Amino acid sequence: MDRKQKVIERITQSEKPLSASALAKELGVSRQIIVGDVALLRASGHKIIATPRGYVIDLPSLGISKTIAVKHDDKDMEKELNLIIDMGGYIENVIVEHPVYGEIKGNMKLKSRYDILKFMEKVNNYDATSLSSLTGGVHLHTIYADSTEILDRIEEALKENGFLLE
Template sequence: MEGVERREKLISILKNRKDEPISGSELSKQLGVSRQVIVQDIALLRAVNKNILSTTKGYLLYYQEENKVNRCFMVKHTNDQIQDELCSIVDHGGKVLDVIVMHDIYGEIRTDLIMSSRKDVYDFVKKVKEKQTVPLKDLTDGTHLHTVEADSEATLDEIEAVLREKGYLV
């Protein structure tokens, strides 16, 4: 399978999965190539404005729905408060799209999260603990940003109020 044809098939697989991420390993099996080839194909597709996200669960083709709004929140908290902070967002109707830190040397470091439920949050926190991973926020003394998507500005206002009430909002 040629590169162009393979990338078209990759996009087709992602479209058919809708909101369910698929791992690089699974994509490599389906397309009969190495995982490294998948990583390279994803990079090439992103370069031509394909909105492919790399989440902790795999790759996802993402389209913001026209009737959705988003806002970036700057927050700060301890590692023990990660679950509560994320649940505070999803419990009030938000979808956590990413985490961003502004590093003194490397500049903006961003990774996609795509969390819209407590299950997503619990799975993420569990994976961080199991892999003994240092959260990105630790690079900036706890300060980080989340882009949050919701149905309305009122929902984002509610999320902002909850984060402020809990002392997470910077």
């Protein structure tokens, strides 16, 4: 089995995101080699998604989704994310509208406070600015939940906390 086949097999079989560094260590190559392999696999049609915690296979989503417009500054990012998760949501992505590039989407795939904790650690460790900082805090999230009632409760909680853009 060649290395690219091992990469796709490991990502597919993993129950959690796999980082390029972890795959590189496991396969005895550099991180950049794995990044290149993943790029080639994606180009050949494999549905590999890069998330802040590593690579995952894009499987059909379960539940009902809604795209919600919100606005806040970076200091409220963790509060907003936790609010969505605590109400029963799964945060698929963040989307901003850029004047030059059009729609920019960042895959998040956050389903627990632990995922958010790891995401925020990465943001802080890399001193990264949020995509929403490009648009004065305005952004969209695609959120999945088990029912429209849960999505409605999430939207109401975002409104109560001053995050919902109306």
